[in-house]
Amino acid sequence: MYAFNYLKAQSVADAKSKVAAATDGKLLAGGQTLIAAMKLRLAAPSDLIDLGGVAELRGVKAGNGELTIGAMTTHADVAGSADVKRRIPALADLAGQIGDRMVRHMGTLGGSIANNDPAADYPAGLVGLGAAVVTDRRTIDADAFFTGMYETALEPGEIITAVRFPVPQRAAYAKFANPASRYALVGVFVAQTSGGVRVAVTGAGPVVFRVSALEAALTKRFVPEAVEGIAIDANGLNADMHAGAEYRAHLITVMTRRAVEVANA
Amino acid sequence: MTIPLSLTVNGQAVRADVEPRTLLVDFIRDHLRLTGTHIGCDTAQCGACTVHVDGQAVKSCNMLAVQAADRAVTTIEGIAAADGTLHPMQAAFRDHHGLQCGYCTPGMVMSALDLVASDPAPSRERIREALDGNLCRCTGYQNIVVAVEAGARAMSGER
Ligand SMILES: Cc1cc2nc3c(=O)[nH]c(=O)nc-3n(C[C@H](O)[C@H](O)[C@H](O)COP(=O)(O)OP(=O)(O)OC[C@H]3O[C@@H](n4cnc5c(N)ncnc54)[C@H](O)[C@@H]3O)c2cc1C
Numbered sequence: 001m002y003a004f005n006y007l008k009a010q011s012v013a014d015a016k017s018k019v020a021a022a023t024d025g026k027l028l029a030g031g032q033t034l035i036a037a038m039k040l041r042l043a044a045p046s047d048l049i050d051l052g053g054v055a056e057l058r059g060v061k062a063g064n065g066e067l068t069i070g071a072m073t074t075h076a077d078v079a080g081s082a083d084v085k086r087r088i089p090a091l092a093d094l095a096g097q098i099g100d101r102m103v104r105h106m107g108t109l110g111g112s113i114a115n116n117d118p119a120a121d122y123p124a125g126l127v128g129l130g131a132a133v134v135t136d137r138r139t140i141d142a143d144a145f146f147t148g149m150y151e152t153a154l155e156p157g158e159i160i161t162a163v164r165f166p167v168p169q170r171a172a173y174a175k176f177a178n179p180a181s182r183y184a185l186v187g188v189f190v191a192q193t194s195g196g197v198r199v200a201v202t203g204a205g206p207v208v209f210r211v212s213a214l215e216a217a218l219t220k221r222f223v224p225e226a227v228e229g230i231a232i233d234a235n236g237l238n239a240d241m242h243a244g245a246e247y248r249a250h251l252i253t254v255m256t257r258r259a260v261e262v263a264n265a
Numbered sequence: 266m267t268i269p270l271s272l273t274v275n276g277q278a279v280r281a282d283v284e285p286r287t288l289l290v291d292f293i294r295d296h297l298r299l300t301g302t303h304i305g306c307d308t309a310q311c312g313a314c315t316v317h318v319d320g321q322a323v324k325s326c327n328m329l330a331v332q333a334a335d336r337a338v339t340t341i342e343g344i345a346a347a348d349g350t351l352h353p354m355q356a357a358f359r360d361h362h363g364l365q366c367g368y369c370t371p372g373m374v375m376s377a378l379d380l381v382a383s384d385p386a387p388s389r390e391r392i393r394e395a396l397d398g399n400l401c402r403c404t405g406y407q408n409i410v411v412a413v414e415a416g417a418r419a420m421s422g423e424r
């Protein structure tokens with residue numbers, strides 16, 4: 001790892017000015033992705049601005065038919081939160097399936113969505129629930145936030161402060177985990193929301209996406225059989241040593257069916 | 266350039282000057298000479314480097330030492346009694362052949378203790394889930410699961 005200056009932010013405003021003052025500053029959340037990248041010298045920031053001590057970025061708030069979760073809330077805290085378990089159990093379940101116990105103790109919501117790994121779990125949860133990403137300067141709809149592989153709508157220096165999740169009527173996340181890495185080979189988040197049925201898929205493509213054919217079928221009947229026989233086009237889907245594009249396409253329908261089963265249980 | 270760092274390690278206050286890029290595992294092993302915490306992969310995969318920070322298991326190869334500032338770190342050296350009597354979880358690993366070469370064992374024990382702290386009587390399925398981030402190349406896991414189950418029982422006073 002190359003040397004860097006380490007700065008501890010006291011608040012969001014402080015983090016903002018520290019990032020602005022640095023030549024090539026980067027925010028440090030849980031470090032579960034960033035430190036690994038720095039060890040490999042894939043990232044070599046001049047300054048690391050640690051958000052670990054910023055209390056205002058941590059925690060879950062419930063109210064107004066939604067949950068607001070701070071960017072620095074760890075996966076373990078989301079999985080264990082009584083509010084999340086009661087109002088959006090599917091989201092607690094998703095957070096509890098990220099990586100392993102140790103990763104969940106360090107990794108954060110903000111870090112995960114800023115990184116936007118094509119196989120990460122949270123992007124499916126945000127898009128599936130129609131969430132909104134709150135930053136130090138604006139609010140971005142989840143549908144517009146994840147723009148490409150490891151790409152988001154964030155501007156340079158923009159800091160995610162929280163995510164607002166509307167509470168759905170029912171929802172579930174079904175993940176087919178890569179047996180080695182635990183990332184999603186395919187993960188499908190299904191939700192019945194006030195704005196209609198949403199089906200968001202992670203792991204299968206370069207970036208999270210919705211599947212209108214599945215949403216239309218589930219709008220007619222929100223039962224597992226409704227998606228039976230719906231074939232997903234494998235064109236453009238990921239193919240690697242773990243799974244081909246056609247297998248991933250097949251898994252999308254299978255995981256959707258499983259998610260609907262759980263949502264209705 | 267180094268910066269000052271203070272934290273608690275196994276109940277003792279520690280102060281040191283470290284480079285910000287120092288990993289927690291290197292600080293523990295090279296600065297403090299606590300070599301019970303192992304480095305198996307150095308890529309956050311194997312869990313051999315697992316320690317507790319404020320009571321939560323983390324992979325110390327994937328964390329900066331400065332991220333542990335003002336926090337309490339517990340390593341495998343911190344769990345046995347002062348006279349060297351093994352912690353009941355360590356004793357269970359020995360009694361149930363939960364190790365062969367022993368390389369993964371410190372991390373396994375620290376993860377097991379993290380699990381038992383939140384679930385004093387975990388099922389075998391829960392144990393397997395909780396050890397998801399700890400790899401063992403020797404045992405085939407069977408006896409590790411048995412050992413954790415027995416260690417949890419011993420910790421709650423049953424034998
Ligand atoms: C062994 C292992 C297994 C894993 N398995 C999974 C898995 O199954 N599913 C999954 O989804 N993920 C998985 N992960 C990734 C994990 O969830 C990471 O925690 C996450 O991707 C990054 O979060 P972090 O808090 O560690 O962020 P960091 O690594 O600290 O930061 C990541 C990036 O986000 C930026 N950033 C951080 N916070 C903010 C903010 N508030 N605003 C703007 N930018 C910010 C940083 O500058 C950096 O570029 C795994 C990781 C490991 C090591």
Ligand code: FES
Binds near residue numbers: 308324
């Ligand atoms: S050495 Fe840290 S996880 Fe393998």
Ligand code: FES
Binds near residue numbers: 364370401
């Ligand atoms: S006992 Fe050898 S790696 Fe686990």
